[in-house]
Amino acid sequence: NAGVTQTPKFRILKIGQSMTLQCTQDMNHNYMYWYRQDPGMGLKLIYYSVGAGITDKGEVPNGYNVSRSTTEDFPLRLELAAPSQTSVYFCASRYTALGDEQFFGPGTRLTVL
Amino acid sequence: KNEVEQSPQNLTAQEGEFITINCSYSVGISALHWLQQHPGGGIVSLFMLSSGKKKHGRLIATINIQEKHSSLHITASHPRDSAVYICAVQNTGTASKLTFGTGTRLQVTL
Numbered sequence: 001n002a003g004v005t006q007t008p009k010f011r012i013l014k015i016g017q018s019m020t021l022q023c024t025q026d027m028n029h030n031y032m033y034w035y036r037q038d039p040g041m042g043l044k045l046i047y048y049s050v051g052a053g054i055t056d057k058g059e060v061p062n063g064y065n066v067s068r069s070t071t072e073d074f075p076l077r078l079e080l081a082a083p084s085q086t087s088v089y090f091c092a093s094r095y096t097a098l099g100d101e102q103f104f105g106p107g108t109r110l111t112v113l
Numbered sequence: 114k115n116e117v118e119q120s121p122q123n124l125t126a127q128e129g130e131f132i133t134i135n136c137s138y139s140v141g142i143s144a145l146h147w148l149q150q151h152p153g154g155g156i157v158s159l160f161m162l163s164s165g166k167k168k169h170g171r172l173i174a175t176i177n178i179q180e181k182h183s184s185l186h187i188t189a190s191h192p193r194d195s196a197v198y199i200c201a202v203q204n205t206g207t208a209s210k211l212t213f214g215t216g217t218r219l220q221v222t223l
Contacts, residue, residue, distance in 0.1 A: 031208065042117065042199070042213035050208055058210065090156060101146065101158035102211065109154075 001026050006091050006105035013081040013112045021076040021108050023091030031094045032074040033102070034058075034066065036087040043090065049074055081112045116140050119200050119214040126221050132187040134217045136200030139181065143205045147174050147185050150197040150216065159185070159198075190221045 007022045025032065030051050035043040045058030049068040063085055065077040074093075078085060091105040118137045126132050136145070144163040150156045160167050160174040162183075167174050171190075176183040187194055200214040 033210075040215060042115075042215045043201075043211075044213075045210055048208055048210065056208070088154065092156075101161045103158070104148075104156040107154050107156075 003027065004091055004093055004103050004105035006089075006108050008108060009106065010109045011111070013078075013110065015081060015083065015112060017081050018077070018079050019081070019110075021078070021089055021091075021110075023074045023076065023105055024072050025074075025091075025093040025103070026072065027093065027095065027103065028071060029093035029095045029103070030071070031096070032068065033092045034064075034074070034076045035090045035092065036060065037090060037107075038087050046076065046089075078110075083112050086110060086112045115214070116212050117200055117202055117214040119198075119217050121217060122215070123218045124220070126190050126219070128191055128221055128223050130190050130221075132190050132194075132219065132221075134185045134198050134200075134219070136183045136185070136214060137181060138183075138200075138202045138212075140202065140212070141205055142202040143209060144203040145176055145183050146201040146203065146211065147183075148199040148201060150199060152196065156199070161203075187219075192221045192223060195219055195221050 004025045033048045034046040037043045044060045047066040049055045089108045092102045094100045094102045120135045147159040171188045173186040197216040199216045201211040203209050
């Protein structure tokens with residue numbers, strides 16, 4: 001199993017550009033999450049999904065959108081990138097909500113200039 | 114006040130020392146997670162516990178639900194243990210979302 005994979009690893013965007021961060025897991029996990037990690041701060045939940053076709057907002061959803069058309073994929077879309085979205089983004093997944101650990105992807109380091 | 118507080122924020126130890134990292138939380142939880150973030154940035158799950166104590170190799174995690182407190186212990190520390198250790202609490206909602214502490218940066222020297 002590859003686990004949770006994310007692409008790209010690094011990206012520099014200009015203000016106002018858009019991009020999609022890709023996340024794929026091959027563990028048949030129902031639950032998937034997108035987090036951002038800023039220096040000196042704990043990870044913050046952006047969006048999450050409890051299964052294909054179901055998504056919901058986390059703590060910091062503004063400026064982002066997600067979709068979950070398959071169990072495996074959970075892309076994160078940034079529209080009109082802003083410097084405040086400079087961060088490291090982690091995707092994570094788990095099989096069930098209650099009893100399982102979360103598996104994290106390797107992260108995407110995004111800089112918006 | 115943050116829902117999850119970790120202490121210390123930074124910790125330097127010599128190889129072989131016994132290390133303790135503390136986590137206090139202020140909300141009701143269904144479980145608590147300890148995670149390790151390597152210098153390269155990757156995050157791995159170390160423990161998930163809802164009561165008592167768990168042990169894996171040189172790592173021990175304990176939780177006291179009544180006191181809303183958890184500790185992560187590393188016995189016989191080694192330079193390869195150098196990392197950021199993150200405590201996260203799992204809420205009781207349907208998606209069991211996690212709320213994260215800011216992490217404890219551990220440096221183990223020879």
